[in-house]
Amino acid sequence: MADVDRIPILKMGHFLLVSIQVDMHDRLAMTLQDDLTSSIVKNRARGVLIDISSLEIVDSFIGRMLANIAAMSRVLDAETVVVGMRPAVAITLVELGMSLTGVRTALTVERAMEMLRGSVGEAARRGPADATDPV
Amino acid sequence: MPLIRSDKLPVASDGDIVMVRQRVRAMAVESGFSLVDQTKIVTAASELARNTLVHGGGGTAELEMLVQGARRGVRLTFRDHGPGIADIAAAMRDGVTTGGGLGLGLGGAKRLSNEFDIQSRPGEGTVVRITRWR
């Protein structure tokens, strides 16, 4: 297991970019949450892009982390978009019953940037709706 | 039921939860699980390991590779000597979680597995066992 102290946060203009490449232990996830919040404030960021295309597992803890980040960023007047969720992860999250309400998602970084900049054709939707609740 | 291999891991820290995930993944791959099935059992393991750590005060995870005829499976048993669960039915119900509630852990792990069993009594700790077949 790679001994990663913190997940790096990159600044791209008004946006922050985070790419989660490691199997995070819980404390690392909490640190990321804190770091992002501070970074949003410090950089007066308007948007946060979280790339999870390398994540093979998203459990309820990571799911809650993503939801928390989305909620906190909104309070700080920034939007968060989660990018690159793998099909197996999506299927498992649905089975797990995680709704991730309030978390906006995009298939690609390009699409996410469009969303963050205010997309053209599509009306901005607030995350996956109640269809994700267990049937 | 024949066992090909069994592994016992401690669950006493954050890092242990990651280790459990990685070892369950390896076992699932070796048992020939599809990618989706691998993801399901590793995620279930993560949920249960966290419960063991956070609510059980730490414990152990036993990982077993099973064979039944030509069928392959992975069985996981999480044990702790923590406070135990008074109302199991309530704990299994998915609730809105704030921070570290049992919330989705048990119900979710059950939905992600083919077999699920839980034994727990207040003051006597908890044992949760799940099995996923290929």
Add this chain to the structure above:
Amino acid sequence: MPSNAGSRVVQVLDKHENDLLTAWVDQQLKAPTLRRDLIREADVRAQSQEFLRRVRTAAGQAGLDTEAARWEAVREHLRSLTIERARQGFTPSETAMFVFSLKEPLFAQLRQEVGMDVTTLADEMWAANVFLDRLGLYTTEVYQQSREELISRQNEEMLELSTPVVTLWEGILALPLIGTLDSARTQVVMENLLQRIVDSGASIAIIDITGVPTVDTLVAQHLLKTVAATRLMGADCIISGIRPQIAQTIVHLGVELQSVITKATLADAFAVALQRSGLAVGRRTQA
């Protein structure tokens, strides 16, 4: 049967492995039922040698309990041997006979070893009989399972061919489902759809169930889970082709479809998809 029954068998396996192997291979090659059209002499020798070697090792470590962990190497060998033979066209009986045919040479060896002690001989032959029966039956189980897996794999491949995911327009996919959906089939199809969405970068997938005669609760739940998973990934789903009967079933089953966009026809769904993608179809004006 006394608890140390089988101990002489273990001894014979240990002391007389080579003699046993020679006698056993001889017998297999002489048998009129040998499938010379399917297997070469060299392979019979090699497989028999490997099997006997593993049996000897396992028996030496754990006695004749074929379910024990130490016998896994033997089961592993039988597993791959059986699967290979099934693929080659051997029947389950022919495959099991590979194991059963070891009985005669083993009994002969036991008679030599145990001599005139009739009681012990009877017990030991019984022990040999039992463990070889178990292993022979194991091959039939594996054979059965491998046929089932082959059939299910072939089904999946047929499924993929019969449920192609179509790109209607850039960013818009359609999955026309035809025929009865069972739980397993639906899961496979849905997983494929999600992967196609990722691969093509489509933002909208239309699942058309015009060609599906009935939808039960399980299938309805799978459909909803697919929609939910699609949304989690950042795309969206529209379900089209819901006939009146299916609509009634869904309501009757109490399945909540509120947040899912549903349209009666694929055409309607396509129109919605175009609109949501910021596209419009226009008529060319004549020059």
